[in-house]
Amino acid sequence: MRLEKRESTPRWLQAAAPLGSLCLAFAAVSALFAASGVSPAEAVKVIFASSLGSSYGLSETVVKATPLLLMGEGLVLSFTAGVWNIGCEGQLLAGAVAATWVALYSGLGGVPGLLLMFVAGAAAGAAWALIPAALKAKMDANEVIVTLMLNYVAEKVVEHLIYGPWRGASEWGFPYTDEFPRWAQLPTLGATRIHIPTLALALASVPLVYWVLSRSKLGFELKVYGSSESAAEYAGVSKARVVLACLCVSGMLAGLAGVGEVAGIHHRLRYPRGVSCGYGYTAIIVAWLGRLNPVLTVLSALFLGSLLVGGDAIQVKLGLPRGVVDVFNGMILLSLLVGEVVSRYRVVR
């Protein structure tokens, strides 16, 4: 018995594989919960009730889905070209740091200040991604490792800032910066925590990425490069252009997500895990689950957003630790991978 590549994946399998994967993940997580002394049925109830069962829950789902959608769309572009940006977490933090500087130390205010926050955040995210991009374009350095390592460098930079030069004067030694001034706190939708500017950017990114992939010249080049590096070289597609575009755009979107978190939710720069609870890694799942399709990514962002909200709820209601969300994420990603193998290969005797 061995595995053989399929020439093409039938339509039904393309749809069934991710759904099957989700079921597999669901079953596995239930088993793990049961083995851990937690009733799976109870957990499911809490997750759905908290994220979809109330209007507040739904709004919280949108709050979590906003950064996921921003970064997910960027990763759709990047992964289509086969450029593995694992560094959204660090790029998000870079954007958060830039926004914090504008809010607290730039001396600006009002609308110009607000605009500068977003521009600076986007630029910072793109710049953080520029490092692996340049290294890959010039020296063929593996972008997976570089972006991964830079995540942790970014974390340490944030820690240095909040414990050191940017430590809040009024916060009794807690690792926060000062609270942002009012102009730098993003407007929210009614009584919810949904921060409108970032949500608008996230929604705008969907048609933008769709247009790039399906209509633009760059999108064509991304697809060619993602299919075969040697065919891309043969066709005269510039590797440097593709790599730089992918990493900088996805870095920019991650930077914007960082601005949103820090200016829209926390109103200060905090300990890295407090700013982003692994959004950068969850975004990878969002892009994969959405099958690298810009429109389906909206659905997968909402789905994972609701899981994150549910994860928070079962921590509170069932006394489970923070890591339970990692179990979800890990299991879903693993199952998606297995599903992808099933759709790419067939078993042959």
Add this chain to the structure above:
Amino acid sequence: MPAASMRNVTKRYGSILACDRVDFTLEEGEVHALLGENGAGKTTLMSILYGLVKPDEGEIWIWDRRAKLRSPRDAMKLGIGMVHQFFTLVDSLTVAENLALAAGGGLLSYRRDAEKLLRELGATLDPSAYVWQLSAGEKQQLEILKALARGARILILDEPTSVLTESEARWLFKFIQELKSKGASIVFVTHKLDEALAVSDRITVMRKGRVVGSARSCEVSKRELAEMMVGREPPKARRGRRRIGGTVLEVRELAVRGDRGELAVSGVSFEVRAGEVFGIAGVSGNGQRELAEALAGLRRPEGGEVLLAGRDVTRAGVGERRRLGLAYIPEDRLKAVALDLSVAENLVLTCYSSFCRSLTIDYRAVGEHARKLVGEYGIVASSIRAPVKSLSGGNVQKLVVARELASRPKLLVAAYPTSGLDVAAAAQVRGRISSAAAQGAGVVLISEDVDELLEVSDRVAVMVKGRFTGVLDACDASRERIGILMGGSVEA
């Protein structure tokens, strides 16, 4: 007792008869050359002997016992070893380690065992040298030693000198004699007349899948062998007069390095004019691929110049050359298509910029263009949106040819454009290339098929070990003359 005896062996690939009722006998302790042009069936025959390929008919007897060879493992158990043209060595390991992997040896004592083996076989290799440090000749020595270490007494060498320098080849011949004196029986597959005469005791000539003759080396002349290899002169194909225009390609003293750092092309100079087909003959592996890549802009030359339509493009990339009117059909067609993309997208792969309006691509125009070409060339695909990986090899090649010719190039570089195609498709491609020339393109056609070159080209150059051994006008060229030039002798 003969070491190996192949009787009535036949192998068909579709409609092509690769081996046609072949009888071949290898006597014990002899060096037997298997001589013939490319495509004559020599490698297929030996692949059958080594268990890589199953014959449709025929029997194989090893040491007078009937043998059933289902895989190379069976062949190795019977003491048959084959050394291919490509290397199966692990570069980052030493000579001793590679030998140990092939031949076994103790967990801790493998190095000493390997050194002992090297001494016994009279090899000159340094056991602690890393394979990536070895020259091609030394690597080949190691491949032979690997086979011997596994107990091979029948050794098949497939075109061994294709990667060797002159002196390495001479050393190889000496080594072969030594192996013979130690009791090995050797088949030496080659297309070079001189070598076959120099190294072997007996020569068997194959042509188009059949054994044409067999003789003792001391009893046969070079001319007789050439005639056996090449056969009677086929009738010359009628070629229409073409209008020859100005120079589109000028190559001066071109030198190009190959992947292993060796000089694959050296001192090549030639000119191609509009409307002219310049053919390059020669066994693949003599620098043709590197030359094609250097002309296309995918490989930086070490020295020399390339001028396209009067402009110096020696350092220019492939994009710039395409803009100046270059089209390129590469040897490896998988490099010329993006498998996951659709037929329509692949048909504009190299000219998508001309379908662009500012930043966007006009996909409607792309679709129309694709439908036109699919109809014109008869590309079989379920739809123009089907991914190219669902197409057969022949249709992929048709797609590549269609795309490259559709751009109305000034210069077409085509490397082995008909390889792997059936007779009808190959004829169609040849016809298209001819008509592209008739419409004013200059064509560089690289091929192993001498008949094809004679049919389509105006001039034919023969490339051996990175140099042109001669450039003939089509009316003066004959298969015999080309065959002799391919054997290495240089024509003044």
Add this chain to the structure above:
Amino acid sequence: MWSLIRAMVRAGTPLLLGTVGEVLTERSGVLNLGVEGMMAAGAVSAFAVAYRTGSAVAGLAAAAAAGALLALIHAAVSVTLRGNQVVCGLSIAMLGLGLSSLVGRRYIGVPLSARFREVSLWGALAADPVAYGALLAAALTWAVLWKTRAGAVLRAVGDNPKAAEALGIRVHLVRYAATVTGGALAGVAGGYLPLAYTPSWIEGMTGGRGWIVIGLTVFSFWSPGKAVLGAYMFGLIEALAYRLQPLGVSAPLLMALPYLAAVLALLAGSREEVRKKAGVSALGKPYPE
């Protein structure tokens, strides 16, 4: 001064164990990004078993088993199913971290008495048995890789699996063995944390060490000998980080150095020639395609 060296050894030991394991795994051609998860699983298993049985050795054995089990999953998906090794490793990392958090919740705040204590080798130079074991593991790995036929087989599989298979080597089997061993070592590295470093269970105990291991593997050019140097160097940085804080040196920035060092090493090691010399040409690529 001696206390600094002892701190360096204590900090460097989990890094060394993890790196030696990852070197083995990567030399067989498999990229394992899940080290952090395997370490976390090892840490919680070591704590749980040591707490219940009172034996530190049993805890360490459980840690190895936990790491090996996660590595088995990674091998099954990456090698047999030929799934994307990057994504697989990341998901195992998440899974390991999450599971350890889940299992460890009832041990928060519980003190552990079973541990490895330092044994003096020569005067003030003392280290616990596991630290000695780590050095032994590195030496043993070096010996196996370069002096035995098994090591040549492993390196062949990681450099040119096609040639290896042509020689009759079972590529998949070798990769499984290397990956599972690497995972066991990662588990032991994690188990070291509660058993010799901090005698308790804290969430996030592994603190990113698994990611440093991945960088350290590249930094040491897949050589166990250089891994020893690198691990202790990074361990020294960790030991210094808090000692230098009163002097105004920022601890977090110092802790960023290992990750930056890994990026720099990657630059130096990225070119084809270096990778060819190191002999890991097939790293990360599924076989057969």
